[in-house]
Amino acid sequence: MNTRRTEVLSQPLQPPPGSGDAYSPQQILNAIEQGSLGKTSNSSGKTLGLAVSAGLSIALGFAFFVTATTGMEDAPWGISRLVGGAVFSLGLIVILVCGGELFTSSILGCVPWATQRLETRRLLRNWLLVYLGNLAGALALAGLVLTAKLHELAAGKWGINVLEIAAHKLEHDFASAVALGILCNVMVCLAVWMSHSTRRAGEKALLVILPVALFVSTGFEHVVANMFIVPLALGIMHNVDAGFWQMTSHAGSAYEGITLSNFVLHNLIPVTLGNVIGGLLVGLGYWGLFGLVRPCAKPVLTPDLIDRQIH
DSSP, rough: OHHHHHHHHOOOOOTTSSSSSOOOOHHHHHHHHHHHHHTSSHHHHHHHHHHHHHHHHHHHHHHHHHHHHHTTTTTTTTHHHHHHHHHHTTTHHHHHHOOOHHHHHHHGGGHHHHHOOOOOOOOHHHHHHHHHHHHHHHHEEEEEEEEHTTGTTTTTTTHHHHHHHHHHTTTHHHHHHHHHHOOOOHHHHHHHHHHHTTOOOHHHHHHHHHHHHHHHTTTTHHHHHHHHHHHHHHHHHOOOOOOHHHHTTGGGGTTTTHHHHHHHHIIIIHHHHHHHHHHHHHHHHHIIIIITSSSSOOOOOOOHHHHHOOO
């Protein structure tokens, strides 16, 4: 892929004179569209690299959540969840400020698809590459956490917290998991959408904290976060000995429901479906409100057409 082509497509829209640093809703839509076009024009290698980075970032945010909420059993339930949700937002902040490709927000690529500037196959290809990259990044951090034996922190309470979280995530029926996935990605995509209203990194960070804290604290389901926490729980289950269970005064049999098949069937598949639907609701919803007023559909974006537009 031509580097100059990608850079041109990735340049942010500039607010008009006198508007300060804020974009209007129409300008946010345009920025989302242009940004998505730039991302889908990246090479496969760059897309995968950015996706691995994003998977690591979300996993780090979840590790922060586990640390922050471990030992808060006596705190009010809502307060402990709020604290965990606030620190979890670090993951999305890192992605927005430092760059990264997150599957849940990549669903907003439906905006240039709706304007007929992006082909369906290119959109689906991008989603697949980002999904696989996020999975690789999340699994990599889970492996590092296991190797570092973080599950033994606080006399094993850190590891038990991971197991409790994972076990709860696998208790949902299919419809509930889909619904929780929809709610989650509505909030994630709203956070990303709002972050495009400013160019300042600090303001972007502040804008995403509350939406992320809402979805995390309320228990909505994020597929990339689950790619980290459930495999981590599986790793703990298969790597601890009897001494861990004695130290924590818990029985391993209490977590027998944490299995790979349960993860795939009761969480990964329905939550992925829900996240896609939630992202489409935000992307196509705002396109319907602010995009349909544009005069005419633009041609489908192809590599040849991009070259002609640039040269």
